[in-house]
Amino acid sequence: MRKLLLASSAAGLLAAAANGTAFACDPDFSGVELTATTQTGPYIASALQIAAKGWEEKTCGKVKVVEFPWSELYPKIVTSLTSGEDAFDVIAFAPAWAPDFTDFLAEMPADMRQGAAWEDIAPVYREQLMVWNGKVLSQTMDGDAHTYTYRIDLFENPDNQKAFKEKYGYDLAPAKTWKEYLDIAEFFNQPANNLWGTAEAFRRGGQQFWFLFSHVAGYTSHPDNPGGMFFDPDTMDAQVNNPGWVRGLEEYIRASKLAPPNALNFSFGEVNAAFAGGQVAESIGWGDTGVIAADPKQSKVAGKVGSAPLPGVDEIYNYKTKKWDKFDQVVQTSFMAFGGWQAAVPSSSTKQEAAWNYIQYLTSPEVSAQAAITGGTGVNPYRLSHTTNLELWSKIFSDREAKEYLGAQKEAVTAKNIALDMRLPGYFSYTEVLEIELSKALAGEVTPQQALDTVAEQWNKLTDEFGRDKQLAAYRSSMGLPQK
Amino acid sequence: MTRNDPIKHFFIWPALIIVLLISIFPLVYSLTTSFMSMRLVPPMPARFVGFGNYADLLSNPRFWHVAGTTTLIAFLSVGLQYLIGLSVALALNSRVPGEGIFRVGFLLPMLVAPVAVALVARQILNPTMGPLNELMTLFGFPNLPFLTRTSWALGSIIVVEVWQWTPFVILMLLAGLQTLPDDVYEAAALENATPWQQFRDITFPMLLPISTAVVFIRLIESYKIMDTVFVMTGGGPGVSTETLTLFAYQEGFKKFNLGYTSALSFLFLIFITVIGLVYLAVLKPYLEKHK
Numbered sequence: 001m002r003k004l005l006l007a008s009s010a011a012g013l014l015a016a017a018a019n020g021t022a023f024a025c026d027p028d029f030s031g032v033e034l035t036a037t038t039q040t041g042p043y044i045a046s047a048l049q050i051a052a053k054g055w056e057e058k059t060c061g062k063v064k065v066v067e068f069p070w071s072e073l074y075p076k077i078v079t080s081l082t083s084g085e086d087a088f089d090v091i092a093f094a095p096a097w098a099p100d101f102t103d104f105l106a107e108m109p110a111d112m113r114q115g116a117a118w119e120d121i122a123p124v125y126r127e128q129l130m131v132w133n134g135k136v137l138s139q140t141m142d143g144d145a146h147t148y149t150y151r152i153d154l155f156e157n158p159d160n161q162k163a164f165k166e167k168y169g170y171d172l173a174p175a176k177t178w179k180e181y182l183d184i185a186e187f188f189n190q191p192a193n194n195l196w197g198t199a200e201a202f203r204r205g206g207q208q209f210w211f212l213f214s215h216v217a218g219y220t221s222h223p224d225n226p227g228g229m230f231f232d233p234d235t236m237d238a239q240v241n242n243p244g245w246v247r248g249l250e251e252y253i254r255a256s257k258l259a260p261p262n263a264l265n266f267s268f269g270e271v272n273a274a275f276a277g278g279q280v281a282e283s284i285g286w287g288d289t290g291v292i293a294a295d296p297k298q299s300k301v302a303g304k305v306g307s308a309p310l311p312g313v314d315e316i317y318n319y320k321t322k323k324w325d326k327f328d329q330v331v332q333t334s335f336m337a338f339g340g341w342q343a344a345v346p347s348s349s350t351k352q353e354a355a356w357n358y359i360q361y362l363t364s365p366e367v368s369a370q371a372a373i374t375g376g377t378g379v380n381p382y383r384l385s386h387t388t389n390l391e392l393w394s395k396i397f398s399d400r401e402a403k404e405y406l407g408a409q410k411e412a413v414t415a416k417n418i419a420l421d422m423r424l425p426g427y428f429s430y431t432e433v434l435e436i437e438l439s440k441a442l443a444g445e446v447t448p449q450q451a452l453d454t455v456a457e458q459w460n461k462l463t464d465e466f467g468r469d470k471q472l473a474a475y476r477s478s479m480g481l482p483q484k
Numbered sequence: 485m486t487r488n489d490p491i492k493h494f495f496i497w498p499a500l501i502i503v504l505l506i507s508i509f510p511l512v513y514s515l516t517t518s519f520m521s522m523r524l525v526p527p528m529p530a531r532f533v534g535f536g537n538y539a540d541l542l543s544n545p546r547f548w549h550v551a552g553t554t555t556l557i558a559f560l561s562v563g564l565q566y567l568i569g570l571s572v573a574l575a576l577n578s579r580v581p582g583e584g585i586f587r588v589g590f591l592l593p594m595l596v597a598p599v600a601v602a603l604v605a606r607q608i609l610n611p612t613m614g615p616l617n618e619l620m621t622l623f624g625f626p627n628l629p630f631l632t633r634t635s636w637a638l639g640s641i642i643v644v645e646v647w648q649w650t651p652f653v654i655l656m657l658l659a660g661l662q663t664l665p666d667d668v669y670e671a672a673a674l675e676n677a678t679p680w681q682q683f684r685d686i687t688f689p690m691l692l693p694i695s696t697a698v699v700f701i702r703l704i705e706s707y708k709i710m711d712t713v714f715v716m717t718g719g720g721p722g723v724s725t726e727t728l729t730l731f732a733y734q735e736g737f738k739k740f741n742l743g744y745t746s747a748l749s750f751l752f753l754i755f756i757t758v759i760g761l762v763y764l765a766v767l768k769p770y771l772e773k774h775k
Contacts, residue, residue: 074524074525074740075524075740078524078525078527082527099526100525100526100527203718203720204718204719204720204721204722205718205719205720206718261617261627261629262610262627262629262630262631262632263632264629264631264632264720264721265606265631265632265717265720273613277613425525425526426523426525426526426739427525428525428738428739428740429525429739429741432734432738432739436722436723439720439721439722439723440721440722442721443632443633443634443720443721443722443724445721445722466526466528470526
């Protein structure tokens with residue numbers, strides 16, 4: 001009898017445990033192992049790994065994150081996609097590669113494209129960067145837009161305010177236009193005090209062209225001509241040497257003269273170091289600058305970090321009329337530099353349901369919010385809730401810093417005039433040509449117009465080599481324009 | 485087993501096939517690729533273009549520019565490495581006090597990974613936080629554009645190369661010096677030969693074979709320079725410090741232009757072979773003379 005009781009109890013416990021497990025696995029992906037791939041960590045890979053742990057606990061599935069160096073990631077993914085092999089269930093990739101991948105990606109399930117979590121994704125991602133030819137083929141897992149960062153203490157110093165107004169005739173405040181941005185940089189460029197005006201990336205291979213694009217976006221992204229910043233979306237003729245680009249490049253070069261010595265060797269890492277080291281009064285770049293500069297362990301200016309959207313312009317070059325159009329109000333153009341890492345599921349994956357469920361968990365408001373405030377994940381805000389949860393961000397910012405930072409981030413992804421980054425097959429062939437000429441122009445070896453004329457000639461040549469019609473179709477898709 | 489025993493084929497052929505597969509196949513594959521237009525990005529079907537890639541490269545001013553830059557870096561840095569290396573090796577060979585410590589100290593740079601050396605150099609030459617410019621500022625000198633002006637950037641790369649690889653030259657020449665017979669020097673001393681005469685007529689000629697080998701090895705290695713340039717300047721400003729290998733990397737791993745990159749690799753191989761042959765041909769009479 002005693003044995004029977006023990007056996008019954010044991011069976012009951014086992015059944016309860018089994019039931020408990022079943023309840024814990026929601027949905028139940030027991031026995032499913034996903035293979036996710038991205039670049040070597042910590043950036044992005046650590047976000048995938050952190051989410052993998054949570055997803056495994058929730059669903060009883062497994063996720064293996066396979067990392068490749070940046071230079072090998074593209075060929076690894078493209079080879080597996082084109083050969084149709086079931087190598088990866090989830091791929092996390094740079095948006096510029098999307099044109100080469102989209103034919104091989106599974107569409108996002110309909111149930112993921114509805115509800116509060118879906119609506120919470122900033123429209124520029126939800127409606128443009130995740131969509132290719134009308135289909136949602138990827139999920140943004142990182143937001144990437146340039147914003148403006150400035151030193152609150154320097155800007156609010158009464159002596160600085162007085163001297164600035166005397167010299168420039170208007171109040172010292174976060175730059176509203178690119179002209180003001182350069183005025184402020186010039187005013188604070190005081191090498192004798194170990195202080196310089198601004199910091200941007202100017203180094204070839206050091207993200208330099210995205211900083212140029214931010215300058216140029218304001219002068220070339222005409223609200224009436226969407227998608228005309230890089231190429232004419234009707235003919236695919238390069239626009240890179242039009243007067244809007246030339247002005248943007250001239251101002252970018254001017255900024256380099258108001259930056260710390262040898263700034264021509266700055267990549268984005270040095271920009272962050274210069275700002276956090278208290279060497280510059282303002283800078284532009286991704287959201288990392290604000291986060292790093294607010295951290296007392298890494299920064300000399302913690303507590304003094306102000307943020308704002310990118311400066312704007314009051315005239316924009318119209319490539320159709322070939323004239324500058326004046327605007328009564330300043331037009332603030334947000335530039336989606338890089339565009340944010342995308343997560344997608346290859347059509348060849350045999351575990352698509354689990355893969356999309358993992359992506360849904362990875363990019364859920366709660367999990368992604370934690371990633372956004374965790375240093376080293378490389379995840380910047382891309383959901384509206386990321387930019388409204390002050391309590392979350394108060395862990396790393398003061399109240400004012402958090403309000404300004406989140407305000408700038410929100411403005412960057414919800415601005416009326418948003419310029420999308422270039423996404424084209426052969427992206428690096430185009431950007432390499434630009435980088436070389438850009439470096440020559442920065443070094444004063446050629447004029448901005450000469451540099452950009454060369455780039456335009458080379459871009460047109462590349463377009464012809466890759467197939468003009470094919471490139472035009474890809475460009476229109478990347479800019480959210482209907483096919484011709 | 486006799487010389488004509490057919491069993492020898494059983495032992496020789498497997499090894500020979502493996503060697504051929506490992507060493508020859510990649511070369512043949514790469515050579516074939518160099519005659520094709522083959523791009524991974526955007527994916528385009530491969531097509532035969534004959535010598536098209538070679539013609540494109542030879543008519544590309546960037547190719548000649550990077551070849552010139554690489555040659556400048558290689559010849560200047562190896563020349564300096566040899567001069568400094570020989571001087572230090574002679575000093576160490578004369579049994580100075582604490583020679584062991586000096587020897588270990590001089591060899592350390594060679595043991596550090598080039599990428600780490602380049603990172604350290606980049607930090608030292610940092611315009612605002614680097615100790616070198618801080619020192620300059622302290623003495624009232626202006627900040628110097630170490631990595632952002634062509635001449636300074638090339639100079640910086642050469643200095644780093646010399647710093648890192650002179651120890652190799654020291655090591656080899658010191659080994660050579662220690663094998664030179666003492667009796668020749670004793671005879672020279674009896675003839676009242678001055679130290680300079682001993683160096684000019686005994687040490688240098690007797691060291692010539694090993695000097696030739698050391699310079700040859702360093703020259704070939706210097707032509708392959710990439711990591712130092714990649715980290716310190718990224719090939720900039722513009723393309724002014726770009727080297728042949730960095731150019732190949734840009735074409736191969738950024739643009740995935742495989743046919744073009746293979747052609748570039750073979751031109752690089754031809755370039756190095758020609759330089760090596762010319763170098764050995766120039767030195768041959770001297771080597772024969774001192775045999």
